[in-house]
Structures are given as structure tokens and as C-alpha cells.
Amino acid sequence: MSKQAKQKTSGDCAICGGSTRLAVVPEWEVPASATKPAVTVHEVECLECDDCQERYLEPEQIKAFEIKVIEAQRAAKNLLSADEIRQVREALGINKERLEKILNLNPKSFYRWENGLSIQSDVVDTVLRLLRKYPDAVYALAEERGVSLTIPKGRPRKAG
Ligand SMILES: [Zn+2]
Numbered sequence: 537m538s539k540q541a542k543q544k545t546s547g548d549c550a551i552c553g554g555s556t557r558l559a560v561v562p563e564w565e566v567p568a569s570a571t572k573p574a575v576t577v578h579e580v581e582c583l584e585c586d587d588c589q590e591r592y593l594e595p596e597q598i599k600a601f602e603i604k605v606i607e608a609q610r611a612a613k614n615l616l617s618a619d620e621i622r623q624v625r626e627a628l629g630i631n632k633e634r635l636e637k638i639l640n641l642n643p644k645s646f647y648r649w650e651n652g653l654s655i656q657s658d659v660v661d662t663v664l665r666l667l668r669k670y671p672d673a674v675y676a677l678a679e680e681r682g683v684s685l686t687i688p689k690g691r692p693r694k695a696g
Contacts, residue, residue: 547583547592554587561591566605572655575608577601603652615661618652624668625650630685638678639663 547556561580568574580601583592593601610617616624625635625646632646641660648654656664667674678685 549585549588549590550592551590552585552588554585556583556585556590556592558582559584559591564601566608572609573612575605575612577604577608580604606652606655610655613655613658615656615658616664618650621646621656621664622650624664628667628671628674630674634683634685635674637683638674638681640681 546558548554549556559582561582561584562578564577564580566575566577581597582601583594583597584590585592607617625632628635630638632650633643635641636643636645639660645656645660649656675685
């Protein structure tokens with residue numbers, strides 16, 4: 537990862553003024569919220585104070601941490617993973633923007649789901665599972681939304 541090189545690897549502790557160094561926490565518990573289950577994420581990179589063991593997350597580390605949390609919350613809720621969502625969309629052969637129009641979703645929805653930045657709703661998850669099983673249903677939806685589809689005939693179907 538090229539961003540790694542720019543990432544801060546040490547600094548001063550805001551609590552005790554000691555020096556912090558790059559550390560990898562094997563297991564990090566994230567408590568449940570109103571809508572999200574408690575999860576444990578693994579191998580979290582952070583800065584840790586040598587003296588008081590306080591932990592800090594730099595902006596890039598926060599991003600990586602949040603992606604891990606979302607991945608774990610999806611798994612805990614038995615929702616499609618980021619990769620599975622991308623696979624469903626790519627099997628349909630439709631780009632993100634067009635599929636958002638067909639499904640009446642906000643712009644950037646697929647970008648955010650496929651990059652692990654946000655979690656799809658239960659209903660969206662169900663619709664994506666239906667489209668994985670019955671890809672031709674996307675034609676009917678596109679027609680209802682007035683979106684023209686130029687999918688080549690004989691596009692590959694989902695294997696087995
Ligand atoms: Zn400290």
C-alpha cells in the first residue's frame with residue numbers, strides 16, 4: 537500500500553507526553569450501537585504510547601479500522617460482503633451509476649458498499665441476492681425506471 541509510506545509512525549502521547557510507536561492490536565472490541573452488533577476486529581494498526589499504553593488512530597488508520605468494523609458488522613448480520621456485492625453487480629454487467637438508477641438508490645451507494653465504507657440495508661441486501669439468483673429481473677426493473685440497458689445478449693451467467 538503506497539499510503540503506508542506517508543503514514544505517521546510515531547508522535548507524542550496527548551495523555552502523558554511519552555512517545556508513541558506503531559503497533560498492531562491483535563483483537564479490538566467494538567461495542568454494539570442502536571443498529572449495529574458488537575464485533576471484534578483483528579490486526580488493528582494504531583499508535584501506542586510506550587509509557588501509558590494509550591492508543592491513537594491516525595486518519596489513515598481510522599479509515600482502515602472503519603473498513604474492518606463494517607466488514608465484521610456485515611458478517612455478524614449475515615449480509616453480503618463488499619466483494620460479494622461487486623460480484624453481483626459485475627455479473628449483471630451494469631456499472632454502478634446505472635444500477636443505482638435502476639434500483640432507485642442514492643448516487644455513490646455502490647461505491648461505498650463495494651469499498652467497505654458503508655453497510656447496505658437489509659432490504660437492499662435481499663434485492664441483491666434476488667438479482668444474483670434471477671439476473672434477468674434487472675431488465676424488468678430497468679424498464680420500470682426508464683433506464684435503457686445495452687447488455688450484450690448471451691452475457692455470462694453466474695456459474696453453478
Ligand atoms: Zn502516554
